[in-house]
Amino acid sequence: MKFNKWFLFLIPIIALLAYFSIPTTKPVEETGADVLKIRKDKDVAFKEGEDSPIKDKASFKGLNYFPFNKDYIVNFVIEKAEKAQSVDIKMTDGTTEKLILFGKIKADIQAFSVTLTLYQRENGDFFLPFKDKSAPKETYGGGRFLDLPLTTVKNNRLRVDFNLAYNPYCAYNEDFACPIPPAENTLPIRIEAGEKLFN
Template sequence: MKFNRWFLILFVIVATLIYFSLPKQTKIPAKTTEDSLKTVESRLTKDEKLKTDEESPITDRANFKGLSYFPYSPNWVIPFEVERNEKVERVGLQMTDGTSDTLLVFGKAHGEIAGVHVDLILYQHDTGDFFIPFKDKTAPTETYGGGRYLELPLTNLKDNQLILDFNQAYFPFCAYNKSFACPIPPKENQLTIRIPAGEKNP
């Protein structure tokens, strides 16, 4: 018994030394971490463009310090089922200057946000990419009163499912400069819930 006890102690010591001598493995960041870093990087890139681009809607670019955002959260990356229209049609969407712009209607996106069923009209640019103008209950106190936009590549649609990342929601140019005309979210895309994600008021 005495031999066995000392043998066990020696085994534990040797095993401990081997464990600590092994090279440390690099921890692979979770996808949510990668997405968060990508979001931060894209926001910084946008800030730089708004500050330096001659066509920027920012009137005082010299004193522009960057846009304001809600913190990134994976909870606002939500899968939606897409119901395609039998026939893609063009409709007029009212603009902030009183005119209208013609956009393609692809169909509707159905999903659940904060436990509430949501239907959103899904528009398309002439390039085929998706455009979703929407307004939620954060407007106008927390976000632009005229609503916000989401844009997604057509290639993101897979098996009639589309992932909407509301962390990417952004203000139209008319939020910064009234000389720009922007589409107004239709009544169907004006939501009765708060979506505290994406761009917000300063």
């Protein structure tokens, strides 16, 4: 086979393309200050936003939260489902919403082995509905949610920050319908992080 000198010219270009094609996004590293800003921004959106679920915006003074706690930032091992499939999630109004069943995630929290079902939205981001022992006295009885971008995945682990757990809109306004966490996502422990009941 005759050697082509143009191949030498192409080698560094191919190497550069391969290097820059490697994903460089890193998981979001929330800190107490980051979470506080997210909460303040949400208060503003709930008080001023047109799509806010708050009925009495005039008297709204902000949502209630557990203090930021880094112990509730947990790295779960991902067990991806053998086959991605669309599933129906029950809503509070009796209807259903379609999500992608992504698989299971597992970790130890407070000496308990926890397994949760993980869903995925059409845009690729993950959705984790759950309920814990803090409900219904301190947190919404219908459960809380976490939206997890793809950047929270690294080396087959999903970084879950429960400090960002939030109540669905139906917790503030019965005119809204929201997903009901599946029974298997009911935790046998308290998750003292994230959003609390709204007074």
